[in-house]
Amino acid sequence: MQTAAGLAALVLLAYALRLVVRMALLQIVPRFRSSLGAAWLRTLLDNRILVRVAQIVPSLVVQTGIAAVPHLPLVASTVIRNVAIAVTALQVARLLCAIMDSIQEANESQLEAEQSTRSVKSYVQLGKMLVMVVAGIVMVATLIDRSPLILLSGLGAMSAVLMLVFKDTILSFTAGVQLASNDILRVGDWLEMTQVGADGAVVDMALNTVKVRNWDNTITTIPTWRLMSDSFKNWRGMSESGGRRIKRPLCIDTTSVRFLTRAEITELSQIAVLRPYLQSKLAEISAYNQDFSTKSPDMADEIVNLRQLTNIGTYRAYCNAYLQAHPKLRKDMTLMARAMEPTNQGSPLEIYAFTDTTAWLEYEAIQGDIFDHLTAILPEFGLRVFQVPSGNDMQVALRQHEVQALQR
Structure with a gap:
């Protein structure tokens, strides 16, 4: 009866102390937690962590007070103490896991607020795994009343099996460390x-x-x-x-490339962004032609010996001027319209520029407006977009041929 009463008193004391510690921690700590300046201290004083701390008290009371129970056999006292120590190890492991969970949640909150750029989730998961493995070894060693080193030596013989079982986990952890340490990848990328x-x-x-x-x-x-x-x-x-690249060609029909006439040059001079180019280019061409005529007057009548403006070169200059004047393009980044090698799809004129926004919808709108304008203004330069003939094009050509045959 004394033994039973002692055990009952010990159990009641253990859980009474647990309630007292829990109430004290949950009532006192929150009062000054908000006033703490260090964020890591507020993280460690989370309510869930305080509850886990209180849960360690019963097993600590049992393992320290079991010796005071009267007339308890030595074997029973040892078993109860070992079980209490095992429970303490489990509760300590749960406390450490709760701390790591709290750290992870704080990190995720910082990620959402864009105050942090690296996720610690993989480290937390590995840490919890190691904590539970160590706790498991300590609990088993305590229950069988053996040193944990004996179990660890036995695990050494199983290292090859463990390496095979946890191969992907080990590789993934190593990769996660390299990704985080070298800042290769972040959440939100x-x-x-x-x-x-x-x-x-x-x-x-x-x-x-x-x-x-x-x-x-x-x-x-x-x-x-x-x-x-x-x-x-x-x-x-x-x-x-802050800038997203536009890199898209505009394929021009090669058969529409030709020299510009004086009337066309006069008309194109009315385009504001193109006028400075035409003035400087015409002055350069005029100086060259005059010099050539002075040196070789007998060959100056051949048009191939003189320099002239082409419609595609003038159009390319217009594209560059238009891009420079566009308010939605970055002027501090590469900005150009470049001629590329002709192919069976025509003569590509590639637009290479960067928008002043990286938002997808705005980027597509800016890019679409630019190519809509550059395509629509092609006829002003006497150029055509290359397009593979369709069935309708064939029918139109046949009808025109029939009309011409009837007229003849």
């Missing part, structure tokens, strides 16, 4: 990895996987280790630069 069909924003970086929300709102899950073994494109540099 635009990632493009064609090997796995990923093209979107990184929404989660865990120990084993990285989740990407594609632009069609599907989710692609990538093993973390693949981000170090395979190549991928990170568009963060584009976002940070």
Whole structure:
């Protein structure tokens, strides 16, 4: 009866102290937590962590007070003490896991507020795994009343099996450390990895996987280790630069390329952005032609020996002037219209510029307006866009041929 009463008193004392400690922590700590200047202190004093601290008290009371129970056999006292120590190890492990969870939530809050750029989720997951493994070893060693070193020596013989079982986890953790330490990838980055069909924003970086929300709102899950073994494109540099590149050709029909007449030059001189180019170019051409006529008067009558303005060269100059005057393009970045090698699709004129925004909708609107204008103004220079003939084009050509035959 004394033994039973002692055990009952010990259990009641343990849980009474747990309630007292819990109430004290939850009542006192929140009063001064908000006044703490250090953010990490407020994180460590979270209510969930305080509750986990109170849960350690019962097992501590039992393992320290079991010796005071009268007439309790030595074997029973040892078993109860070992079980209490095992429970204490479990509660300490849960406390450490709660601390790591709180750190992870604080980091995610900073990510949302754009005050931090690196996710600690993979480190937290690995830390929780290691804590639970160590706690498991301590609990088993305590319950069988053996030294933890004996279990660790036994695990050494199983290292090859563990390396095989946790191969992906080890590779992923190593890759996660390299990604974070070298600042290669962050949550929120635009990632493009064609090997796995990923093209979107990184929404989660865990120990084993990285989740990407594609632009069609599907989710692609990538093993973390693949981000170090395979190549991928990170568009963060584009976002940070503040300018997104336009790189698109405008294919011009080569058969429409020719020299400009005087009347056309006079008409094109009325275009404000093109007038400075025409004035300087005409002066340069006139000086060259006069010099050539002086040196070779007998050959000055041949038009091929004199320099003239071409419609495609003038149009290219207009494109450059138009891009320079465009209010939505970055002037501190590369800005040009360049002639590319002619192909069976015509003579490409590539527009290479950077918008002053990286937002997708605004970027597409700016790009569309630029090419709409440059395409619509082509006839003013006597140029045509190259287009593969369609069935309708064939029918129109046949009808024109029939009309011409009837007229003849």
